[in-house]
Amino acid sequence: MTDASVPDFDGCGSSGADQRIRPAFLLVYLLLGVAFGVVLTRSEVLSWFRIQEMFHFQSFRMYGIIGSAIATAAASIALIKASGLNSADGKPIVIPRRPLGSGIQYAVGGTIFGMGWALTGACPGPLFALIGNGVSVMTVAVLSALAGTWAYGWLRPRLPH
Amino acid sequence: MMTWFNAEWPWYVAGPLIGLFVPALLLVGNKTFGISGNLRHLCSAILPSRLEFFRYDWKSTGLWNLVFLAGVLVGGFLASHSGSPHAINISPATVTTLRQIGIHDFSGVVPRELFTWNALLTLRGFVSIVVGGFLVGFGAAYAAGCTSGHAISGLANFELPSLIAVFGFFAGGLAATYLILPFVTGHL
Numbered sequence: 001m002t003d004a005s006v007p008d009f010d011g012c013g014s015s016g017a018d019q020r021i022r023p024a025f026l027l028v029y030l031l032l033g034v035a036f037g038v039v040l041t042r043s044e045v046l047s048w049f050r051i052q053e054m055f056h057f058q059s060f061r062m063y064g065i066i067g068s069a070i071a072t073a074a075a076s077i078a079l080i081k082a083s084g085l086n087s088a089d090g091k092p093i094v095i096p097r098r099p100l101g102s103g104i105q106y107a108v109g110g111t112i113f114g115m116g117w118a119l120t121g122a123c124p125g126p127l128f129a130l131i132g133n134g135v136s137v138m139t140v141a142v143l144s145a146l147a148g149t150w151a152y153g154w155l156r157p158r159l160p161h
Numbered sequence: 162m163m164t165w166f167n168a169e170w171p172w173y174v175a176g177p178l179i180g181l182f183v184p185a186l187l188l189v190g191n192k193t194f195g196i197s198g199n200l201r202h203l204c205s206a207i208l209p210s211r212l213e214f215f216r217y218d219w220k221s222t223g224l225w226n227l228v229f230l231a232g233v234l235v236g237g238f239l240a241s242h243s244g245s246p247h248a249i250n251i252s253p254a255t256v257t258t259l260r261q262i263g264i265h266d267f268s269g270v271v272p273r274e275l276f277t278w279n280a281l282l283t284l285r286g287f288v289s290i291v292v293g294g295f296l297v298g299f300g301a302a303y304a305a306g307c308t309s310g311h312a313i314s315g316l317a318n319f320e321l322p323s324l325i326a327v328f329g330f331f332a333g334g335l336a337a338t339y340l341i342l343p344f345v346t347g348h349l
Contacts, residue, residue, distance in 0.1 A: 021225050034233075055331075093188070113326075113329070119288060137278050144294030144298065149301070150298075153215050
């Protein structure tokens with residue numbers, strides 16, 4: 001992750017396929033997003049209270065949710081790989097892997113993110129779902145998160161990765 | 162028929178439902194599930210700059226994800242306006258713990274002592290909202306991923322970078338929970 005000019009993989013959201021998307025597919029992404037927002041809300045994982053409960057080790061709930069989400073995703077990926085399925089756009093499914101490098105960016109960046117996760121009680125998805133839930137002050141948290149992302153982009157050449 | 166929707170979803174329902182977004186996005190368009198890339202896409206789209214990190218074609222890379230994110234906002238709205246609102250049923254131990262740091266309103270999805278426009282002008286509210294938000298954005302960009310991209314997509318794909326990141330998430334989260342939050346609420 002030293003070559004900033006390559007927008008290949010930002011690590012969170014984009015994949016190798018860099019092609020314009022047909023409008024019909026955008027509608028599918030919109031509906032999937034709606035479903036995700038509903039799940040985040042009804043499962044209560046967007047709640048600051050649930051995050052505090054987790055970091056105080058006072059309930060198994062969040063660990064069960066995260067653990068079973070990983071297990072479900074891992075089993076699905078294994079099934080997809082074993083079946084050799086293509087995605088709906090007809091291409092073989094590939095999951096880009098992040099380069100390890102020195103690992104510093106993951107350890108330090110992860111720790112910084114974790115502090116923000118506990119303070120806001122929300123990771124990026126829940127921040128937006130909370131605005132939808134009517135917690136309008138979270139728009140300030142989102143603007144601040146954008147400032148944080150921008151600050152990283154500015155400091156990036158000087159940070160160890 | 163709406164009773165299951167209104168009830169508190171057990172972890173073994175909520176977790177697998179979240180996990181299914183990984184294969185769903187792979188099958189629809191070969192996309193990797195991860196939310197925080199959107200913060201970078203938004204910076205790239207809204208704040209044009211010479212910084213290399215933001216100089217890429219955000220439309221071809223991230224438009225699908227921004228649309229997904231817009232859906233998340235709509236989904237949050239729809240879910241909170243359907244079904245009966247209720248307090249988050251956290252464990253009694255957590256209620257006791259949070260009372261000790263000055264949290265007494267347990268009626269909403271987030272505590273009103275921290276997450277209102279008035280609270281924004283207090284130290285504890287400012288740190289929770291503004292400092293917390295900044296750290297989320299900075300940390301997710303530095304770590305190249307957040308809870309969805311690392312803890313779920315990355316770990317499910319058995320990636321070592323994601324394991325390191327998730328250890329970091331918890332180290333940072335525990336530090337903020339046991340040190341920063343009690344300090345800014347005046348209860349350390």
